[in-house]
Amino acid sequence: MVSSSQPKLPVINMDDLKPGSESWILRCQEVTHALEQYGCFMAVYGGVSKELNKEVFESLEPLFDLPIETKIKNTSDLRVFGYLGPTHTRPLFQSMGIENVTSLDHVQHFANLMWPSGNHSFSEMIHCYANQVSELENMVTQMVFQSYGVEKYYESYNKSSMTYLLRLNKYIPPNANESNVATTAIHTDRSFLSILSQNQVKGLEVQTRDDKWLSVEFLPSSFIVMAADGFMAWSNGRLRSAPHRVTMNGQEDRYSIGLFTFKKGVIEIPEELVDEEHPSRFKPFNHFEFVDHMCKSPLYIDERAIKLFCGI
Ligand SMILES: O=C(O)CCC(=O)C(=O)O
Numbered sequence: 001m002v003s004s005s006q007p008k009l010p011v012i013n014m015d016d017l018k019p020g021s022e023s024w025i026l027r028c029q030e031v032t033h034a035l036e037q038y039g040c041f042m043a044v045y046g047g048v049s050k051e052l053n054k055e056v057f058e059s060l061e062p063l064f065d066l067p068i069e070t071k072i073k074n075t076s077d078l079r080v081f082g083y084l085g086p087t088h089t090r091p092l093f094q095s096m097g098i099e100n101v102t103s104l105d106h107v108q109h110f111a112n113l114m115w116p117s118g119n120h121s122f123s124e125m126i127h128c129y130a131n132q133v134s135e136l137e138n139m140v141t142q143m144v145f146q147s148y149g150v151e152k153y154y155e156s157y158n159k160s161s162m163t164y165l166l167r168l169n170k171y172i173p174p175n176a177n178e179s180n181v182a183t184t185a186i187h188t189d190r191s192f193l194s195i196l197s198q199n200q201v202k203g204l205e206v207q208t209r210d211d212k213w214l215s216v217e218f219l220p221s222s223f224i225v226m227a228a229d230g231f232m233a234w235s236n237g238r239l240r241s242a243p244h245r246v247t248m249n250g251q252e253d254r255y256s257i258g259l260f261t262f263k264k265g266v267i268e269i270p271e272e273l274v275d276e277e278h279p280s281r282f283k284p285f286n287h288f289e290f291v292d293h294m295c296k297s298p299l300y301i302d303e304r305a306i307k308l309f310c311g312i
């Protein structure tokens, strides 16, 4: 049950912040504290215009209306990065993935699979959207590194060291006789950081440390920034990888978009984050090997997975 007298997720204004300014330094603490306590926060971020956001969400309906034979052309070496259709355990959900979405070539490759005569405006729009959202991701990563006093490692986690997967999700409403259907199982994300947005239909729920479920109410121009398994391990367990799920109640289709970042290569805990109070909890691990392992043997879909993979 989602509590009605629930605390809300922290809301942090991420606009107009210049690195090194007083407000930047203040936000570094707020962002890190929110990711430690909740594993996520709501970022108010005007870096994506309302018009672009609207156009992107409007493009999802015709995309998901394409025939199934077309949608299944969205494949990937990592199965969970491509098209996922409804299954009997997840009948309301479909999802498509665009790998390396910050590169226009990759978005065009996806668009050419979906529309054989191409769809230039879709490609431009999605590429622009992903890059603008990635600016928010870069800022958050830099802030966390800075507040832990390990900014010198940020270069290995900036845009050129990460890859970006954009997931486009569609959830259809449950039948009238099924209420409150948990559409996705409780999970944590395998990524480093995830940034989520949605159309006007709510459904995302985040589990708090005291096992309450917070139903996320998106504010205008807002995104949920969520620390995932990779960032949690990098921080030696200081950050929380937020358990979350999607529950559909209403009558309308829900569309959501997630930008997921993955480190190219090995994630290593900075030695500065290991001390007597925080003994080393994770061995260095290759992020894609972890994702690949999870695709092949998905024993757990929450934080236990990374603990099993590289925990000490
Ligand atoms: O649809 C959402 O809001 C969340 C999706 C999600 O949790 C995921 O793709 O990992």
Ligand SMILES: [Fe+2]
Pocket (backbone or CB within 6 Å): 187, 188, 189, 244
């Ligand atoms: Fe997720």
